[in-house]
Amino acid sequence: MTYFELYNLPESFMLDEKALKNTYYKLSREYHPDFYANEPQEKQQEILQLSTQYTNAYRTLSNPDLRMQYILKEHGLLEEGKNEIPSDFLMEMMDINEELMELEFDFDADKFHEIGEKTSGVVAQLDNDVLPVLQRYPELHGVTKEEALQQIKTYYLKKKYLLRIQETLSKFAARS
Known part of the structure; x- marks a missing residue:
């Protein structure tokens, strides 16, 4: 059950x-x-x-995040080590990760805030893009339930990745 x-x-x-x-x-x-x-x-x-x-x-x-994770797992869409994030997103995140590494060696408050703003903007855009799918699930028009779940899985994985970046930013904030 x-x-x-x-x-x-x-x-x-x-x-x-x-x-x-x-x-x-x-x-x-x-x-x-x-x-x-x-x-x-x-x-x-x-x-x-x-x-x-x-x-x-x-x-x-x-908890919306745990609920999303639970639904995706119930449908067999989250498997340990088999969750692929789209490469275009990873390329975008690689730039942010490089900027974070630079901060590690040479902290710059302006750069720190810029990265935080950029990350928050990406999260806001992701949330905005997925909201219609979340609201209409499972009664979707023009999209199968499986396609919607795949979109939501991609969103979930991207957001989880961004949360790790935000946690790193929080560590920087705690040190400064």
Whole structure:
């Protein structure tokens, strides 16, 4: 059973967060282990497993990045070591990475801010480009579900790459 089925929600990148939270609170109260303290050990273990499953599902579904990762994994699209980022994007990022290496040896505050702005701009453009696909998924017009998932996978991988660059920038900021 998927996390979406567990919460009786349709698979979606743009969830009804209020419905998710309400269902989570309802299930947490219903399956809280403390309410089963006088039950046989077998029943207590079953309730503990259910409670853990509901909590893990909620944590995943309530976080947009984890939800995206979960959906992509459920469809077999994220495999360890087999996720290719488009080469044109990598070439663009190579320039940014070279600038970061230069900062390592010769810190320049203006260059630091320029790289931060550039990275934020790329993230904003990625978010803007993928938003229509996320909003319409899985009811897409002119695009198959598989094509949409591939677009979302590419977005996810690019954003993950950019987050690593932003983490590096944060380390520079902490040092200066």
